[in-house]
Amino acid sequence: MIDYYLQLTIFDLLTACVEISLAVTALINIKNIKLKLSFTAMAVSAALWHISLASSPVSFTALSWQFQSLEILRYSSWLSVLIYLLMHSRKTKIPLQWPLSINLCMALCLIIFAYGLTRGLTVFPYPILWLYVKILFCLAAIVMAEQVLRNPDSSRIAKFVGLVVITQVAYDTLVYCNLLLQISTSNSSSLWYARGFISSSTSLLLTLSIIIYPFKQRLESKFKLSNTVILFNTSFILAGIFLVSMSLLGLAVKSLNIQWAEVLEILFYVMAVFAIATLSCMEKFRKRVNVWTSKHFFTHKYDYHKQWIKLDVLLSKKNPDGNNYETALLAMTTLFDCCKGGIWIKGQQFFSLVAVKNLDLQSTLPIEPNDSDFIQIMEQQEWVFQAPRYSGDTDNPYNEHLPEWFVDTENAWTIVPLNNRNNLIGFIVLCKESVFSCLTWEDLDILKLTGRQVASYIAHQQASEKLIQNKKFDLFNKVTAFAIHDIKNLVAQQRLMIKNADKFKHKPEFVSDVILTITNSVEKMDKLLIKLQGNPQGNMERVNVNDTLLNALEMNSNSFPKPTLSVNGPTAFVMADPDKLLMVINHLIKNAQDATQDSGTIAIKLNTQKEALWLEIKDSGCGMEQFFINELLFKPFSSTKKNEGMGIGAYQIRELIHSLQGELFVESVKEKGTTFSIYLPLNIAEKDLNKSA
Template sequence: MELNLVVTNIHWLNSSVEIALAVIILFKVKLLRVKLSLFACAVVSVIWHGSVPDTISAGSLSWGFFLIESLRYLAWVIVLLYLLMLARGTKLPNIWAYSLYGTMLITLSLFIYNINNTALFPSPILALYFKIMLSLFGFVVCEQLIRSDHSSRMTKLAALVAFIIFSYDIVVFSLLLLDSDLDQSLWQARAVISSVTSLLLALSIIFYADQLKESSRFQLSNSVILFNTSLTLVGAFLITIALFSSALDYFNISWLSASKVMLYVLSVFSIAALSLSEKIREGFVVWTSKHFFAHKYDYKKQWIKLDLLLSQQHKSQNCYDVSLHALSKLFNCDAGGIWVKGQQFYTCVATAKLQFSGRLPIESIHSNFIQKLEQEEWVYQANKFANKYDAQYNNDLPDWIATVQNTWIVLPLNAASGLVGFAVLCKTKLNENEKLTWEDLDLLKLTGRQVATYINQEQAAEKLVQNQQFDMFNKVSAFAIHDIKNLIAQQGLVVKNAEKYKHHPEFVDDVIATIANSVKKMDQLLKKLKGSDELKTINLHELLVQAVAMNMNDFPQPKLTKTCLEAEVKGDRDKLLMAINHLIKNAQDATEKEGEVELLLNCKDDQIWLDIIDTGTGMDQAFIKNELFQPFNSTKQDQGMGIGAYQIREIIHSLKGELIVESTPQVGSKFSIYLPMAS
């Protein structure tokens, strides 16, 4: 008797909160439909507190309890629907309103009629399923209110209150489906939770009822919101488990025994799979990391930062310097370099505090290292934290990587057109926390692709500008061809008339020979301007001897050192001679008379290397990268057109070769020409 009195007092205490809520609703809420729906919900909650049984089991659900529970859910659904319509600026369709209110009145009438009826509900399991489905429907409406940008603060707080109530009820009813004898403390806590949430709702009405029509800036992130699909799947899972439990009861199978069997089978299978298959184990770790743990990076911020870094280009920087700076800043690197694809090699085009020993490293486009970068987009980790997969691939790393100090990773720069290049990034200090994970690799590869696309676009833009400049140059050349034709005709006439004066002194013979030679050279120039080049096999040794002889009148005199005599290439002899002659003259111009200009010819397998070395004034790296090969950019004031170095490089490229420049101010320069041996 005392226990019943205590329970009754607790029920009245819980009901007092609902009564206070009803009073607050009447005085604070101004919108009539929202006021009436909230007031009805509060009144139903008062009745519910007085009618809820003290104990519960799956087989002891009475008609009265089923009806008051249904009435409570209907009241909450009506409140949530009105708030949702208010947030969307629409009205609840009449058919919905009439149906809900009609159902609510019928349910209330049946409850009053059966208030003293202690008869049990004919199908308690069906009643539990019905309540779970009503709670899931309430979830859907709550989610819409929470996600809406136009919901007021009071609306979102009311949705959160309803969400808490529905969540706890689903847990309790699911446990009843799984086990008919529920822990009564869990059941009696429903009343306490209802009162606490009603208190929260009352406070939200007191503070925010005047802002019911105003939009709230408060919005939960996507990581917190429970979406419709997820909620439906949870409900389906619970119902499936309950049906499985019912099947076990129907066939008189012990739930505990079945659970043990399932647990043992799944445990053995999981242990075997995770122990025997490292791939499954690592895949499981990555999958759980992706879906159940917070990400290491905010990808939106990383993307914005990369875009900002690539957009900040100074006049003294080219696209390679900008790309290297962006990679260094994004991954907190101390040094690095970028290698870009040429005709035969990947050559270094940008460096920042990169320290290595030996000559400037290059990498053949056919090496295994390059193939792994392009085909597998492998990120090489060349440090003490490299895992066993890195150790396997690191065998393909070129030898010069070992000479680079503090190497961290080698990052491929892949675009749609293929491997544009690769970046070597260095870090002075590495700790255990900086070991590469799947998330680091994803971000590195994504960044590499974006940088490669940026370099491709900049290269295409630069090529377009050069083509426009050469288009103008070609128009000028058309007029030059016309003038050369006239000059040839005039000089030919001079040669023809000069034959009449052979009896004159030998001076006339010299003039005739000079003019005839001029006619021959201009005729050759005319053919080249028309594009009638003919590729022939060139003996490079003989060509170099001729080039040296042509420059013996200037100082310092060039010296030729050769290790092979049968160096032959395929191409235009005159163009190649002009290119080498131009490089020798430039070396002499940059070197004092007491200095040295040396030509070194080396052969290795099917490769020919020609180094033209001087001890002249040299060039800095900024000049080499930004000005040396820029067309129409002459350093000789009015004495040149500014296409010499550019034209030399294009001639070498036309022979499938490479031109690599190394220079140090006040020390000297080295122009290395690679040419494939003629087959």
């Protein structure tokens, strides 16, 4: 075989130099390592192909198994380039088995060719079979080149590479088909010799393009294939695959020497044509093919990126009236250019109308029961209903469940379900003046996706409104609990008077004390009613803390152990409700007395500084565990007094101190005692307290 290469002419070497120049250009100008190596391998294999096959006769040399491996090597190298171009353009990793399979095929072909250099040229036993194999490689190259051309991120040079590949392999396919049909030898030879010229010309153009245009990733290209070209390309590939399959089947029949082989071969062709004609006449099959082709090959009708941004902007707009349903309806009508619309939301028993836009319904009460067939179809199948005048055959079985008010509505277009996590929370009716066709697969997809997004928005708004309501109820319950706690203290005072009435009712001092206590109770209840009616903070005024402490000591002087008071610093004044501040101190003293034996001690210390005061109430009682302080002490409605308390005393104290911009600290050791420390800023203006509250 080496003798064959000793007979090469200057022209053969010049055509190979074009491919070598392409390899050198790729090594210099292409930065990506994988692309650099794949282009170089492709150019070298093309150069080797030029000096081996481009000008060789069709009869003997081209049919040898040594040079057949060169053809497969050339096509494999082109596939390798296209695969790495796709990876480079998309900036993603293609499954490893693709480039690995191509590279293994290239290595195997190169080994076979190198081994064949030491052997004489031998014709492959089944040359026609090799033609089919090469046609399959050509079709695979066309498919990959089409992907590069259709990829929006492909650069100019990448798309030019795709055009070069399609030009070369499409012409090769024509040559192979010509050989299969066994047309005149002279015509086949002319076509065969032209392959070298076409390859050299396109390679030269590709070399110049790589030099002129920078090989950058994601360089925008204005070149795009039209739908017609893409569909023609796809049809060409499918037709090629079908022809190759049928030809291989016919070849198998011939090789088996079956009687009536020619008749069977003709029968295969006739049945294939009949199958194609039958499928083409089936309307359902044609629709599925059209939808599949539109989804995978044609440019989309909607720009989904812009659609989602526009929807987000529309849903983010604040409605002056605060009606979120109107915001959702406006977003849908604007997004799909609808003149009218309405939105229905699920209630306890019915879906009812909550927002409209220019919608004049014939029915006075357009409601839909939650269990109606119309609702069940939308919930279970996420079905998008169309007006009967626009719907197709697939819609007819469902149209009988359409509400009459929708059918009678002028310009009614479609009903979009609002599904949130497979739960139908509502639906939107859209009306359009100019509709020229029924909904396509893309219309249905975008309507369903938008409906889910709007449903999520509405569900979020409903949850927010419910949370606000719960907060209001929580505030009401908190105020009520505080009021009950205050009433409980007043009732305790009244109960104490009743308990001592029989014993001291004849003493004037007791009667005077009773009258004074009742007077104070009435005043406190009047103030409590005012707070419940809308003034929960009470009457804020400048309070003398020293006098409040003395008053609290006097109130608890009859209980043991008696507290002692020490004051360090000038008189302290704070802005607070006098009764509430007294309640805080009184409650802490009473709790200290309850936790301490009569022989124990309760020490109250007041330290007044320039801008704040520290009030410390320390007892020698039973103390508390740290877990109880952290988890249970300030937890509302959690009481250790069983049925005697509501469990909001400590919580209420801390909340009141926080409302005065103060802080409460607790230190306790089990069986040794507890210290409550209160920090309060001095001379805070009432307006500042209102802001903090």
